[in-house]
Amino acid sequence: MKVTLVSRSGREVVRGGIELSDSATVKDLQEAIHAKTKKYYPSRQRLTLPTKAGVSGKPVALSPKSKVSDYCEKGNSDNLTVVFKDLGPQVLYSTLFFFEYLGPLVIYPLFYYLPLYKYFGYDDTNRTIHPVQTYAMYYWCLHYSKRILETFFIHRFSHATSPLSNVFRNCLYYWTFGAYIAYYVNHPLYTPVSETQWKIGFAFGLLCQVSNLHCHIILRNLRSPSGNGGYQIPKGFLFNIVTCANYTTEIYQWLGFNIATQTVAGYVFLVVATAIMTNWAMGKHRRLRKLFDGKDGRPKYPRRWVILPPFF
């Protein structure tokens, strides 16, 4: 069969099209495109069916595991037109996460251990370090080490790769906020809260971190290792009452850190992170409710909090 590959503006991407056997999979098509174009490796390719005039909605994306002939129209199994979009240079998700999290992990202890404040105009020589500042550093480093370990050993990603530009954007976010918070918590003029308050804060935060790890393990077990992502109804533990229990525990974990360390910088970060995660959670909740609508033998998605009981 012959596949005609066009760009979204209608230009032919591979002149003359691509010849494939009738039983070829989309993965075979991707590899053929890569061979012909050299620079478009498979994870950079977004392949969709052309949209029909007057039909709304997102274009149908070709799934790598499916056969190319599955997408052909009835009676026309020798020819298929596929729309190609270049997603730009890609990196593995694990690469992206590793660099995002490495920044805060390294930057925060710099503010704790090194006499950096003299460059900001403060006398760094005879400072006393409060116990809470030490525990905060341990807590923070534990958190980001956990995230890195989860990236390599626990998470199963719905997509293998992410655009390279996200590395710069995400690192900017994490590294800037990391430095911003580290600056204030380790400051020579830092004012600690009462011992009771920071003990409660860290204890609560640790409890939420452990819960968060448990949530990640549950999510991992929803996806099979060879699968291409896909969605199941999350069950068990906090997922019985909240769709995005992993985000919930993450948010409350930062709340614990802030209760213990009490900085405006930390609370600003909490608000921004909550906004971002709430956005994701709404999308996920909507997707799951749409997918599991109770029709055609599919289970119906149960009524649950989206992300932050008891508010939302």
Next chain:
Amino acid sequence: MASFFSTVKRIYLAIYNWAVFTGWIQVLIFAIKALNESGPAAVYDAVEKPLQLAQTAAILEIIHGLIGLVRSPVSATLPQIGSRLFVTWGILHSFPETRTHILVSSLVISWSLTEIIRYSFFGMKEALGFTPSWLLWLRYSTFLLLYPTGITSEVGLIYIALPYIKASDKFCFRMPNKWNFSFDYYFASLAVLGIYVPGSPHMYTYMLGQRKKALSKLKAA
């Protein structure tokens, strides 16, 4: 009902645009008059009141974008208005030592020329339903020169204000305090200067894109 609202909206926007237009005409006239009679050092005092009024009124434009009254994306209007307000109030008003600098003249002339064209462009659109093609051309071409001159003036004035900002405690909030918060206006100003580095090409290329769209529509018409 819908057409009543759209008429009200049109009248409101027409009044808004022409009112701010007159503000900027005043700024330009007073600036040129001061330059002729006294020289660059006198420009600020001559334009201060209409400048502050016209520039601050632009805050309404962010609200217009947010509530959907106009189509301009907040991502393009916010940095522009933000930088204008920072320079008008945060630099010129707060640090009088900067007011006699020659960059004030280039700033005020760049801003007023751009805004006179922009507000009359939108004012005509709302009031008359169309804009003459020469005005459209001006709106989407003068920025090619006036953005660089304006941005250079803004950056320059912030830069010369830095030593005065550092020496002053204005707008600063110091530690220690129980919220472990501080705000240092000097560092904030440095950060603003930093934002100009990616911000200026972003705004310029945005306008270039708008120019292409607008002028090609003109050709097609």
